Amino acid sequence: MQYSFAARTKIMLSSPLHLMRSLSERNSFISLAEELPAEELFPLSSLEAAAAAVISKSPTALQYGEPQGYLPLRKWLAGDWRTFKQIDVQENQILLTTGSQQAMDLLARVYIETGDTVLVEHPTSPGFLQILKMQGAIIVPVEGDAEGMIPENVVKQIERCRPKLLLVSPNFSNPTGILWSLERRQQVLSICKSEQILIVEDNSYGDLHFDGRTEEDFIERYPSLFALDGSGAGDQVLYIGSFSKTVAPALRTGWAAGNQSLIYAMVAAKQLADWQSSNLNQRLLHYMLESSSFDIHEHIKLLNREYETRLKLMLELLKRPAWKGSSFDAPIGGMFVWVKLPEGLDSIALLKCSLDKGVSFLPGTLCYAENEGKDSIRLNFTHPGRDELLLGMNLISEAITEFTARS
Amino acid sequence: MQYSFAARTKIMLSSPLHLMRSLSERNSFISLAEELPAEELFPLSSLEAAAAAVISKSPTALQYGEPQGYLPLRKWLAGDWRTFKQIDVQENQILLTTGSQQAMDLLARVYIETGDTVLVEHPTSPGFLQILKMQGAIIVPVEGDAEGMIPENVVKQIERCRPKLLLVSPNFSNPTGILWSLERRQQVLSICKSEQILIVEDNSYGDLHFDGRTEEDFIERYPSLFALDGSGAGDQVLYIGSFSKTVAPALRTGWAAGNQSLIYAMVAAKQLADWQSSNLNQRLLHYMLESSSFDIHEHIKLLNREYETRLKLMLELLKRPAWKGSSFDAPIGGMFVWVKLPEGLDSIALLKCSLDKGVSFLPGTLCYAENEGKDSIRLNFTHPGRDELLLGMNLISEAITEFTARS
Secondary structure, X not given: OOOOOOXXXXXXXXXXXXXXXXHOOXXXXXXXXXXXXXXXXXXXXXXXXXXXXXXXXXXXXXXOOOOOOOHHHHHHHHHHHHHHOOOOOOHHHEEEEOHHHHHHHHHHHHHOOOOOEEEEEOOOOHHHHHHHHHOOOEEEEEOEEOOEEOHHHHXXXXXXXXXXXXXXXOEOOOOOOOEOOHHHXXXXXXXXXXXXXXXXXXXXXXXXXXXXOOHHXXXXXXXXXXXXXXXXXXXXXXXXXXXXXXXXXXXOOEEEEOOHHHHHHHHHHHHHHHOOOOHHHHHHHHHHHHOOOOOHHHHHHHXXXXXXXXXXXXXXXXXXXXXXXXXXXXXXXXXXXXXXXXXXXXXXXXXXXXXXXXXXXXXXXXHOXXXXXXXXXXXXXXXXXXXXXXXXXXXXXXXXXXXXXXX | OOOOOOHHHHHHHOOOHXXXXXXOOOOOOEEXXXXXXXXXXXXHHHHHHHHHHHHHHOHHHHOOOOOOOOHHHHHHHHHHHHXXXXXXXXXXXXXXXXXXXXXXXXXXXXXXXXXXEEEEEOOOOHHHHHHHHHOOOEEEEEOEEOOEEOHHHHHHHHHHHOOOEEEEOOEOOOOOOOEOOHHHHHHHHHHXXXXXXXXXXXXXXXXXXXXXXXXXXXXXXXXXHHHHOOOOOOOOEEEEEEOOOOOOHHHOOEEEEOOHHHHHHHHHHHHHHHOOOOHHHHHHHHHHHHOOOOOHHHHHHHHHHHHHHHHHHHHHHOOOHHHOOXXXXXXXXXXXXXXXXXXXXXXHHHHHHHHHHOEEEEEHHHHOOOOOOOOEEEEEOOOOOHHHHHHHHXXXXXXXXXXXXXX
16 A cells, blocks of 8 residues: 655655664674764673572562653662762652653653754754654754854844754763863853753763763763753753663663653653663663672773773874864764864765775764755764774775875 | 643643553552553563573673664564464564554654544553554544444444544454454455555454464464455554563563565654664563573463463452442453443542552543543453452452442
8 A cells, every 4th residue: 555654754764864773783894873882891790690680589570660760770860960960859850761862752752842943052963853853843053162052152043043942962962072161051051041941961971081080070070951950950951861871772771850840741751652661671770780799980980991092093093194184173072073074075975985895984964954064974983992993994094085086 | 940841742641541550550559450461470580591691692782783673583573473373574574662552652653643533443542542642643433342343334434534544453452352353354454455544453462362272273263454464465554562461571572563664664763762672672582482491382371371260260250249230241362351330330430449449440531532431441350360359359349339339
């Protein structure tokens, strides 16, 4: 039969994002395209011990659980945030989700009507852009610089288009890796407060910083908008994140935290979407986090040491002759380097050539709502091991050289 | 701040469904309200062995996987359906989801526009009703009888309101437990084929039958609409289901199977919704299903023996004096008995009284799109152990007696 898809489905299917992901599934492939953590560093033995203990302890672990998420894990999060993140929330202000992508999707489903305007960073996360498009939002990018979104531009866009939502990732924005200064955080929060615009703050990458600062120092200098807003008491910020980058993606556990009425609506949407995320996975995580053999803060330090090494290697490789004419700001955290290509080089053409050689990256076009970003690419440095990174970057260099030699 | 939720959110929040679920989380509570499988019968030791093997084998099990779902599990499903269900699909016609609820939600998101009409059974699944409302569908119930939906009524409603979709559960409909006859299956399929109306067939309960028939006999006599339509070759049916009732809900693994273009659109929506379900859980399931120490077909036989016993006990208890004036059709499978209460008894009032006594059931109102169902309740017989079932039914009987004695 002739299927009659919803109009929004046609828009969604026109994005090459899902093609990118399936392409990079090929085994022989080096992917610098995705946001994958390093597999070699997964805490396998801790998880194995957790599985043995949790499954044998009680069949309840395999039953349906609470739609809002396993209560002890929500309590653990609240406690950890209180100690380490200057965030003070109750467990009923937290919803556990299938990663931060679902947290954003649920918020969009309860909050965005077709035709509502949403302000985003420029460029911004490809996955979140897809959600906003599917929800029928008008997406308006706000120009920023190396310090974050520029307050004057936020004000200008608010006056121009009365947005309903601002979506930002002040800790190592995807794709640019920008870390917002404290002043910008305060300014943008204050503007949204006075204009009554809800902020969604994605902190998926905030733990991954390699600036030599301790965790305490980092949070002191770069508190989340959520913390600055009184941990949801200010009602202005919905705080989303996940364990995908710090423990393991396959546990599919993320969160949204904020004002209770927002969370309440999102819990209802969550039930409708899939009843609940895996009770088993949430219990495995909780068991690990409470066990004496696993310290997530030490684990994150370990990740950061390795990721810093990989980042440095990538930055070195970007100095090679092939990349002449390209430019980038070296990030001090996150998972990506955002590179402006040598003039005249098209990211999609370069991607095609690179794919033939067995390596992928994310073309910049996916990080913009409109037709932009042809001149930029996003490179992931956390997933490839050092040898892979070296090889992958060499293959892209080769591809670049083929283009530049031709012109 | 004053949150400005989407209009659909207000509709969603007005449903008492999510309250029901949180109520029944209380530990001392006996819930006959939900659709939970028996915890005592979970295959714990097989799962424990699977966890030990899968986690130690490769860190890839903890990484992001394919949005469409773990390929070997999709292959396993295709093989099992070929052998046991008269269904012949390729693995790329299957999408793994976080349960059948998500399968339905994804289909609704890609297929239903606000104002589209969807035909449903009368009454129908509360969870699916919520999805359709959230999507802005016009929900039109089609009257049926003990044999299933009545073809003349399907034709009438098609002529009246040009629906885009028909949503049915021919194997033990939720909440009525009705098993459609073969003739009805053929007739309804044929009508939808000629009228080009997509069918979503939920087969979440199809394996749970206690009519003494072997699996082969049962499928022979009650083939799915999907099988009758040539396993998706006919393009008419999207087939959804899950492992939640047959293995364990916390593994959060269900599926949608059908024509490739439908599945392709749903995979894109899946990525947007949560990237993918848990790769780890899918691998655990696959390991179990392939292991020699677990035979899912034998396991289902075991479940069915116990569920039959519980159903018989419930049917006995429904003969007690308190239930005089109530009526029901005894199902031969599924998870529910759908009871019409003695005249004048209101299901919501009875629920309130029962909750005070420590037992819950599902009030019939949740199974209708409009204001109906006050006179009916849905009782689950699979989750409570025999003692619990006895106690729970006694408590409801007490509650009924309080009402009937008063009037």
